Amino acid sequence: MLAAPMKNGVIFDIRKYSIHDGPGIRTTVFFKGCPLRCWWCHNPEGQDVEPELVYRKSRCLGCDECSKSCQREAISLVAQSISVNREKCVPCNNCCRVCPSDALSIAGKQMTVKEILEEIEKDRTFYEESRGGVTFSGGEPLMQPDFLNALLNECKERATHTAVNTCGFAQYEIIDRIRDKVDLFLYDIKTMDNRKHRKYTGASNEQILKNLKKLAESGSSIVISFPIIPGINDGDKNVTRTAEFISSLPNIQQVNLLPYHRAGIEKYKNLGKPYKLDKIQPPSNQRVKSVKEKMEAFGIRVGIGGG
Ligand code: SF4
Ligand code: SF4
Incomplete structure (x- = not known):
């Protein structure tokens, strides 16, 4: 039975049979609204909170x-x-x-906790067979903290494995409140260079990095996502600084490298929004391999793509 009353949330997609958002087969719930505006974002429909x-x-x-x-x-x-x-x-x-x-x-549409749980529950057999579960992604799930918290409570009651995919730009109190109910955080690091971070995401990276440090030290299990954006964050200096920082933290399971792709460009046109990275092409396999090797040299386990 659900504990009432529950808040509604704004969701822009629920994707079934996902294998890139955490372990096993998962249902990924995409929250609408994000505090950042990354130039390479491939989910621009997740940026504004409103439908x-x-x-x-x-x-x-x-x-x-x-x-x-x-x-x-x-x-x-x-x-x-x-x-x-x-x-x-x-x-x-x-x-x-x-x-x-x-x-x-x-x-984007308003959904209740009950409606989302019904979707999640439909695939319970797959989670059990594959050791999968549910991933709350976005957009940024921490922007709807009460709704996220309510969903996590219900998932924990059902012993469903939970992952939260976050950019980390939030007050630490919000992260701290949900921490015990999250089996895995998928946490983004875009760049260590704060000037570039401000320019290409619209916000400072200070709170993001501070939150990550606290979260790692609190014992939470974390996988880092590092997008490779040619000419913006793939320089040797930034890769080295990122690897240094990550290797100084406890409880980091892995870094997933996410090579830049142009699959989301059409979505910007469909929403009447400008796409600012028109001239950048995806990184070569060689470049991705080089970033991977540089990070591995710090003793970090590195994968390519999600998962
Ligand atoms: S454009 Fe479509 S969705 Fe927007 S107000 Fe008109 S009918 Fe409604
Ligand atoms: S003009 Fe185009 S968008 Fe409008 S109703 Fe006809 S097909 Fe649909």
Whole structure:
């Protein structure tokens, strides 16, 4: 039985059978809203807390049904595709309902703890067979702390393995409150260079690194995610500083290197947001191997990709 009352949360996706967000087969729940704005983010629909309209131009038939349904006059047809005035859009979902080709949808919806638990529970057999569980990701799950805490409490009652994927930019009290209910933290380090961190994520790395140190010293199990963004954080100096810092911490199981990819670019267009890393290409295999070897030289276990 659920303990009542429970808060709602805003979720933008629930992905089943995930094998890159922690051990075994997992269900990953994506919280909407993030305090950072990383230029390489491949989930831009997870950045704003509020639900938002997604328009896939490639599916649009130019039929104009959507603009007729919009009571706020937020849509206009321009040369067989539509233009959305996002200042006016609520979003109410009316246009999505009438669109004949699924070109319109809303990213993000309010869900209750009960609804999410029902989704998680559907795949319990897979978790048990694969030693998997549930991962709370985003966006940033720590931005909805009460909702996250309520979900973790319920998962622990059911003995479900829990992971929290976080950028670590939060008050430590929030992390401390959930710590005992999290079996594994997947914790991002973007760059040790604070000037670059501010420029490319919109925030200082001081609190993130301080929180990581405290969390590691508190005994929590942690896997570090390190994105490799060519020309931004893959220089030898930054890789060495990152490895030095990580190797000074207890309870770090592994570092996962996440090579930059361009898979999320289309999503920015669909949301009407600018993509700022247009000129950067994914790192070569050789570069990824070199970063891996540099970190391994510090005695760190290093993998490539999630998991
Ligand atoms: S979601 Fe609602 S307000 Fe926004 S464009 Fe569609 S119909 Fe208009
Ligand atoms: S209703 Fe759908 S297909 Fe028709 S113009 Fe609008 S977005 Fe395009």
